[in-house]
Amino acid sequence: MAPTATPQEFDPHAIDAYWTEVWDKEQSWVVDNKADAANSVYVLEMLPYTSGEPHVGHLKNYAVGDAIAHFMRRQGKRVLHPMGYDAFGLPAENHAIRTGKHPRVSTNESIASFREQFKQWGISIDWTREISTHEPSYYRWTQWIFLQLYKAGLAYRKRSAVNWCPKDATVLANEQVVDGRCERCGTLVESKNLEQWFLKITNYADRLLQDLAGLDWPPHVKTMQHNWIGRSEGAGVTFRCAEVDFDIRVFTTRPDTLFGVTFLAISPEHPELDRLIAGIPAEPAIREYANQARRESHAERVGDRAKTGIVTGRHAVHPLSGAKVPIVVADYVLMEYGTGAVMGVPAHDERDYEAAQALGFEIRQVIQSAVGSADELPFVAKGVTTSSGEFDGLESAEATRRIVAKLAELGAGEASTSYRLRDWLVSRQRYWGCPIPMVYCESCGLVPVPEDQLPVLLPDVEDYAPKGKSPLAAATDWVKTRCPQCGGRANRETDTMDTFVDSSWYYIRYCDPNNTQAPWSEQAVTTWMPVDQYIGGIEHAILHLLYSRFVCKALSDLGCLSVQEPFQRLFTQGMITRDGAKMSKSKGNVVSPRTIIDTYGVDTARCYVLFMGPPEVGADWSDEGVEGVYRFLRRLWRVAIDVAGSQNDVIGAVLDQAREDDLRREMHATIKKVTEDMSGGNFAFNTAIAALMKLNNSCIRAAQDGITRATLSEAVQTIASLLLPFAPHVACEAYHQLTGKRVWMQPWPVADEAWLHLDTVELALQINAKNRGKLVVASDAPDDAVKQAALDSDVVRAAQDGSTIRKVIVVPGRLVNVVVK
């Protein structure tokens, strides 16, 4: 909308187009890296995965982030607010296979669409910092980071049981298996014994857990990471099996139950199993049992089924009691957790109880709820020890301490901590990803590609369909290379990296995205990092957010980065549903941002997704609700145009000083309300917008009843000014119509306390806490005067008749309650 025109009809599309062009031309949101860390704020929304088109979830994500970015800028901050694309990975590749387009082509098309729509939405992005994870200029540094981790011993190859998705024909990280199924395609995951690349995230388990305390994150996200890391404290205990010279190590969280051990159970995958069972009568049966267990998926093994096991006939010696304890192979014992062997305490563990019943082991109670009480078994709570020799009669905590000390003294155990977290499996047998910069030399073995030879470019291949080994293996010219060490014949690593490696460091690259000499400069990173406000979906609570924290800490330890945590404050937005269901093409309930914007303009769409409810909770889409927001914006625009076009000093019917004051007072109250709703980590956009609607209604009413042009204009300007974070195009237009100025360059309005103070206040007059009328008093009236005024009121006099006044409670500014009996 040209600022000189005087339009008669609200035309949001013209307004959108006009201001989009202004921002684009003037580079309104570009910031440099000057060293001004104290005044610099980094606002970041999770980068979009570019497959297909943006949906309303994206709209909400960026509407939330943009509101914060605008608000911060108006507070005088330099705001880094960049954008990029998570472009490698399985979904993009699968989409490419389905459509018959090369993933590079279809991904670039998708990126173009995202970029175009983000610009249309008017998100205040510094477009000079745009990145994409599939560009060599970016993944060169992903490879560089991999090499740093490798040199530090944090990237390694290991053969082990891994999750395999038969449909996507690749291995998966533990975090990408949900309820035993592939997170992407829902296929039941199989277990395979393969050699793969891992990142040693377990080295950081404790720090990842402890440093959660210093983060300003939603508690449930912290809890999820806490649970995922799964720290348990206990003890390692050694049971010696002299028959085959084998020290069986177990981990327990309950050393106080040690005297209740009546068997030892070891996992069918235990590496010492062969040695343990060699030559015993049960050997063939156990081998069959172990094979069977290996064939089954993890989901099947942990299903709701009876405990099984095969008794070996071998025994171990209890380290404290000296008792002979039978050893059993049982598939309920997981190799992946603890030591792959557990001590069986049937009296105090439900699983052990079940196993003992099935296999006929003794059930020996060593903990009681209180001395002498008859507890039902299994009794799993803590209590007092019994039948535990010298440790009898101790509380569980004390018994634990003493038993662990005794074990340590005998060299048969020690306090120990175990984690549920596994190392991060990062290699993928797929085409569309970042190549792992390693070569296999016939004489030198595994050799990293020298940094000055990066990037290892992803070659173009004809056939990129998944085959169970990386499609890159087919690019023989690319695979065959020379060893960087000896110059001899060597082959390149053909697996690619998990997409989550790409996105584990992108927020650092934004600080210095065009640096060709290094992944980032120290200056850029100290100016911006850490991200002050991160915004994204809850689905990344564990995956992306845990991986990023790990990579950040590792880089920091390697001296590459000066921060320990990437995201200081996190906000997770709730999902928008339609008719109570997640939007999906198959259900046909998808709301397209394009359709809404074509009908109502950008600002209605942005404002509506913020007005639906608190942004952290989910909300159901309503077409009627959208109309309501559109009406608000149109009414605002109308009153702004009317005021701007009016030559009169008074607008409306009859001037009234009280009305002037009321509107001004409401204006200042609204400034206060909106500011509070957005300050200090508040994301109460829904109530902020409600307050603006209310003030707008008051303006329209005042324009009918009679008001000076000056007062009305100031109030409408204020609405426009406060609305910038939510509806930037209409806000800029309305403000410009009234003032000729650019609202984003104006400081955020400040409420004048003098206008928030009232001379008189209306109190609720209550009798026995029930509303019985109103009482108008001077706002600075002392409590005694208020009390007297209440007693003098007709309502109280009437109530007093025949009863006595017991008490009068005055709540200044609120109410007065007369208690009668």
Place this chain on the structure above:
RNA sequence: GCCGGGAUGGCGGAAUAGGCAUACGCGGACGCCUCAAAAGCGUCUGUCCUUACGGACAUGCGGGUUCGAGUCCCGCUCCCGGCACCA
């Protein structure tokens, strides 16, 4: 089972240092404008009783504390999310 979050009109939701429950929006009713409709504008809209004035009852359920409870405490029910043969 463990951990976290929640339940308020016909609907989305406001309101927690305990102080006038239902802001704002949607939907609905009636009216104005119109030849008419749409749009727009205005008034009303928690439930029940009452012609009215007015009153009673209402924040998932049952108790409690308090002059006063959506808000605090105790005991439940249901819903959502995470983890779960993790020893």
